[in-house]
Amino acid sequence: MRKAAKIVVINILTIIFTLSIVWTSGKVSNAVEEDMVKVGIESPLNIKSDLQQLYISGWAVAKGQLKNIEVILDGKSLGNANYGFYRRDIGEAFTSYSNSYNSGFVLAVPDDTSEGKHKIQLKISIIDRNNQSKDFVIEKQFIKATKNLESxxxxxxxxxxxxxxxELNISGWSLISTGTSRVQVLLDGSLLGDAQYGYSRKDVANSYSQYFEADNCGYNFKIAENSVSNGKHKITIKALGNNNEIISKDIVFYYNLSMKSVAAMELSNDSIVSKTFTISGWALNAKNIEKVKVYFDWKYVGDATYGYQRLDIGKAYRDYPNSSNSGFSYQLDISQYADGDHSVMVQPIGKDGSILNDNALIRNVMVANKTVFYGIDERLSNLKGKTSAGISGWVTSPEKINDINIFVDWKYIGKANYKYTRKDVPKKYLDLQGENIGFGYSLDLLKLTKGTHTFMIQFITESGNTKSEYFNFEVNRFLIVVDPGHNNAGDDGAYSTIDGETYCERELNMQVAVKLKSALENKGYIVLLTRQPLEILLDDLSESLAKRVNLANSLNADLFISIHHDKNGDASVSGVSTHYSSYRPDLDNDGIIRGQDPGGWSYTDLKIDSTPSYVAVKSRELANKLVSALSSDLNRNNLKAHDHGLNVTRNTKMPSVLVECGFISNKGQAQDCSDDSIQEKTAKTISETIASCF
Known part of the structure; x- marks a missing residue:
């Protein structure tokens, strides 16, 4: 008849496994020794109970006859455990052991153990197959705690x-009096999985030694990069105890925010202020706000106090961290500042290091003793076709004007010239400092990108009083770089001598380029040449090509046109062709394949962009229109547009086309190409075609 093992529970007996086998008699090898006895201690159990008995139970199998299992608690023998309970699970797991199906053991004794750590030893006595007696000692430590410990x-x-x-790394530690069975990680309420639990945490054990699992209570969970959507999220860490207790903690975080910094200053422009006044508003950043710097007349005066409650902003900008506490405030003492207009600026700085410079965060205020008066004649309007623009006006004050500083896009670029005669200014201003109060500054538009810019002028008096004004202006110029191909040395062009007349491609390229420049300028374009008439350049081929490309790129040109003339060993060949490049390695490297020229010409190892960029598409469009218009207007063979991948069309960062105007190896075409009127017609056709596209 099989013995039946009872399922029992005890007081909170939480266990630390420190299991070792000690051989006490006989001489055998380690390998045999480890295989001789296998033991599992399954209780004391890690659950709470009101029973007053201590149960030691588990299973043991041996290769040989297992005589008895003596239980020793803290060095005191409790007697032999009852052995031979049916254990099907052990029998199936250890089929090579003869007693495995009846390998269970249990011993119940009154529980008079104190709180704290205890050690149980099982002394297992066996007779091996050689009829040798051997003893093995198995140890197990546990901690007893009868009081409920706060999880x-x-x-x-x-x-x-x-x-x-x-990638997000979620880590920490969990302590539950009956032991932590698992730690779950949830994102926005959905289970992601179980964290790895059991990492060593000696620091926690030093502080919470009364918890049995404190030594190894750490957990860790990783969330893969970009597996979390952008925006606001809640992560929940849920620890489950062996007694079914659950403790959890929620953390709100923001993932991969790409929103721009936003802010507002709640101070009306042109406010009249005195003594002290408050600069307030709110500021938000995807990585939170580090500080809000305050400037008065472009000088740093201090940091605003940040973190005031703004429930209205929290409601309007839910996806920004700390939006409900995004208010800032600063008390500014202006008692030592001169009367007149002044500028106030706040500059929020994010924890990611980003600085928000925004017109909306700048205010002019009027301090009501010393005042600066000024007038600006022109405000940078009607700039199309101009490479520079003049800024002029007048400025005066009861104090001497020391400096007139110029800023573009909030960056200092120079000082205006001062002391021009201005008799036209009203007398009340001339009485302050006389007639020589005019100023002027020439702004180089080629250094500015196309689009909207901010211009600021700053007047500084002898005492340091400042007066500033700023306004936006549009740079709507269209800059075309015209490249007369080749030079006088390592990048020289083709030559052809027909009937004693020598045709030089380099010179013909320049003649057409000069005429094209004039034609384009008449249409309002800004045009620059890569080399000038009569200029002798001796660069080698590589340097020559690089300089042409770098010039166009450094100027942020809108279009690049390279003028060339062709030559062929067959004198009968004539016509015009154009060349562009869909392959733009500095702009787009997606969709690059080894391909064929759509124009039908054969090039070795040609790279084609199967998904061309906007610049490449515009280049192809212009190349097709140019070859069609030139062949028609000049009555020349249309040799088509070709995706050629030439250096100057490949490496420039704007639409670019190389034009082969004709063949100087063909007598008739060479004569046409050198004819002044035909060159004018060529330039006219190219300029009109460009105007139709841009």
Missing amino acids: KLAVEDIKDEDSLSG
């Missing part, structure tokens, strides 16, 4: 309102 859960690595990106 604790810590989340490290991330904090509330953090802004995170990349």
Whole structure:
């Protein structure tokens, strides 16, 4: 008849496994020794109970006859355990052991153990197959705690309102009096999985030694990069105890935010202020705000206090961290400043290091003793076709004007010239400093990109009083770089001598380029040449091509046109062709294949962009229109447009086309190409075609 093992529970007996086997008699090898006895200690159990008995139970199998299992608690023998309970699970797991199906053991004794650590030893006596007696000692430690310990859960690595990106590492530690069975990680309420639990945490054990699992209570969970959508999220860490207790902690965080910094200053422009006044508003950043710097007349005066409650902003900008506490305020003492207009600026700085410079965060205020008066004649309007623009006006004050500083896009670029005669200014201003109060400054538009810019002028008096004004202006110029191909040395062009007349491609290229420049300028374009008439350049081929490309790129040109003339060993060949490049390695490297020229010409190892960029598409469009218009207007063979991948069309960062105007190896065409009127017609056709596209 099989013995039946009872399922029992005890007081909170929480266990630390420290299992070892000690051989006490006989001489055998380690390999045989480890295989001689296998033991599993399954209780004391890690659950709470009101029973007053201590149960030691488990299973043991041996290769040989197992005589008895003596139980020793803290060095005191409790007697022999009852052995031979039916254990089907052990029998199926250890089929090579003869007693495995009846390998269960149990011993119940009154529980008079104190709180704290205890050690159980099982002394297992066997007779091996050689009829030798051997003893083995198995040890197990446990901690007894009869009081309910408060469960604790810590989340490290991330904090509330953090802004995170990349792979997320969720780590911390969990302490539950009956032991932590698992730690779950949830994102926005959905289970992601179980964290790895059991990492060594000696620091926690030093503080919470009364918890049995404190030594190894750490957990860790990783969330793969970009597996979390952008925006606001809630991560929940849920620890489950062996007694079914659940403790959890929520952390709100923001992932991979790409929103721009936003802010507002709640001070009306042109406010009249005195003594002290308050500069307030709110500021938000995807990584949270580090500080809000305050400037008065472009000088740093201090940091605003940040973190005031703004529930209205929290409601309007829910996806930004800390939006409900995004208010700032600063008290500014202006008692030592001169009367007149002044500028106030706040500059929010994010924890990611970004600085928000915004016109909306700048205010002019009127301080009501010393005042600066000024007038600006022109405000940078009607700039199309201009390479520079003049700024002029007048400025005066009861104090001497020391400096007139010029800023573009909030960057200092120079000082205006001062002391021009201005008799036209009203007398009340001339009485302050006389007639020589005019100023002027020439702004180089070629250094500015196309689009909207901010211009600011700053007047500074002898005492340091400042007066500033700024306004936006549009740079709507269209800059075309015209490249007369080749030079006088390493990048020289073709030559052809027909009937004693020598045709030089380099010179013909320049003649057409000069005429094209004039034609384009008449249409309002800004045009620059890569080399000038009569200029002798001796660069080698590589340097020559690089300089042409770098000039266009450094100027942020809108279009690049390279003028060339062709030559062929067959004198009968004539016509015009154009060349562009769909392959733009500095702009787009997607969709690059080895391909064929759509124009039908054969090139070795030609790279074609199967998904061309906007610049490449515009280049192809212009190349097709140019070859069609030139062949028609000049009555020349249409040799088509070709995706050629030439250096100057490949490496420029704007639409670019190389034009082969004709063949100087063909007598008739060479004569046409050198004819002044035909060159004018060529330039006219090219300029009109460009105007139709841009």
